[in-house]
Amino acid sequence: MKYPAVLPFAEVLPQLDQFDAIIDVRSPWEFAEDHIPGAINCPVLDDAQRVQIGTMYKQVNAFEAKKLGAVLVAKNIAQHIETQFLTQPREWQPLIYCWRGGNRSGAMAHILAKIGWPVAQLDGGYKEYRRHVNTALAELPQRLTFKVMCGPTGSGKSRLLQVLAAQGAQVLDLEQLAAHRGSVLGNLPAQAQPAQKTFESRIWDLLRRFDPARPVFVESESKKVGNLRVPDALMEKMRSSSCIALTLARAERVKLLMEDYAHFINDPSLLNAQLDCLRYLHGRDTIGRWQQMALDGRMAELVDELLVKHYDPAYLQSIKRNFEQFTAAQGLELQDISAAAFLQAALHLHSSTPQSPTSPPGPLCATLPKQASN
Numbered sequence: 001m002k003y004p005a006v007l008p009f010a011e012v013l014p015q016l017d018q019f020d021a022i023i024d025v026r027s028p029w030e031f032a033e034d035h036i037p038g039a040i041n042c043p044v045l046d047d048a049q050r051v052q053i054g055t056m057y058k059q060v061n062a063f064e065a066k067k068l069g070a071v072l073v074a075k076n077i078a079q080h081i082e083t084q085f086l087t088q089p090r091e092w093q094p095l096i097y098c099w100r101g102g103n104r105s106g107a108m109a110h111i112l113a114k115i116g117w118p119v120a121q122l123d124g125g126y127k128e129y130r131r132h133v134n135t136a137l138a139e140l141p142q143r144l145t146f147k148v149m150c151g152p153t154g155s156g157k158s159r160l161l162q163v164l165a166a167q168g169a170q171v172l173d174l175e176q177l178a179a180h181r182g183s184v185l186g187n188l189p190a191q192a193q194p195a196q197k198t199f200e201s202r203i204w205d206l207l208r209r210f211d212p213a214r215p216v217f218v219e220s221e222s223k224k225v226g227n228l229r230v231p232d233a234l235m236e237k238m239r240s241s242s243c244i245a246l247t248l249a250r251a252e253r254v255k256l257l258m259e260d261y262a263h264f265i266n267d268p269s270l271l272n273a274q275l276d277c278l279r280y281l282h283g284r285d286t287i288g289r290w291q292q293m294a295l296d297g298r299m300a301e302l303v304d305e306l307l308v309k310h311y312d313p314a315y316l317q318s319i320k321r322n323f324e325q326f327t328a329a330q331g332l333e334l335q336d337i338s339a340a341a342f343l344q345a346a347l348h349l350h351s352s353t354p355q356s357p358t359s360p361p362g363p364l365c366a367t368l369p370k371q372a373s374n
Helices: 009-018 028-033 047-059 062-085 103-115 125-143 157-166 174-178 196-207 232-239 250-260 262-266 268-295 299-322 339-351
Strands: 005-007 021-024 094-097 120-122 146-150 170-172 216-219 242-247 330-333
Touching (some): 005 009, 120 125, 146 157, 146 232, 157 216, 174 216, 250 262, 250 299, 262 268
Parallel strands (some): 146 242, 170 216, 242 330
């Protein structure tokens, strides 16, 4: 084969996990918004340089812009080779892509191929990858069977999903992928949410690996997880799927939430800022009283009241309206929030679902860091 081999995404996809490196040569800003899962960023033009060259194209002319661009691209490629690729053996096989599979990836691929590496260049670049993701997110959910974990706030849904994943079950943890716990108090204090396109890439990367012969456990999320929107086809399939109704005593739910939201206990001002978002639902007087409870350190009492007066009524209204099979849900009661209780529940669910003898366990959702959530 002649290298660089320029390949369409349909040909790349079956061997996507076999490349020794997936190299995204776009600018850091483009990479941060979204990229092929597992890719590394080796920009041939950084953000400032890309703006500089683009401005020259418009304000001077294409020839002058290409001359300066060639200088910058050559310097950057040389630096990447020296700092990241110089020790790679002759058999090292990278996949390289840019926005449309044009000049930026072509420059990197040409030089690496001239060195002697069997380089593949993605025809159509990120734009073609993104087109595939959009199409796949509309189709993949229809091929899978979902079991939707339902239960009021603090009932341990996310913890149970994590234990299920550790036992080899197929788990789609949307809150983990979105870096958000899914409620008005759900933002993680030290972790920003990804861009919408990154969220969708993470979902696609898991869905494509799942075995259709085995169920996928997922939480009964709303259409949005924080600021991110769950893809429509996935949401529709989840809402029509069979449900598991998780129950846990309210006192235990309070304990769980006190553990999971320790950052609010340590800094009540963070909690009070979020409680302001509920003012339109509960009024100024109620929110003011809740905020004073937080300042007074009456956190367990506050959490219990939030469950009774806000979260539980909202959950009951939403779950019956949005998940059509909830009335026929399989019941599952947790005795407490101990590790043993979650393990027992996970083993019960995992052992009662079909396993494919020809497929390895599904990918674990621990591939992305996440604190335990409700």
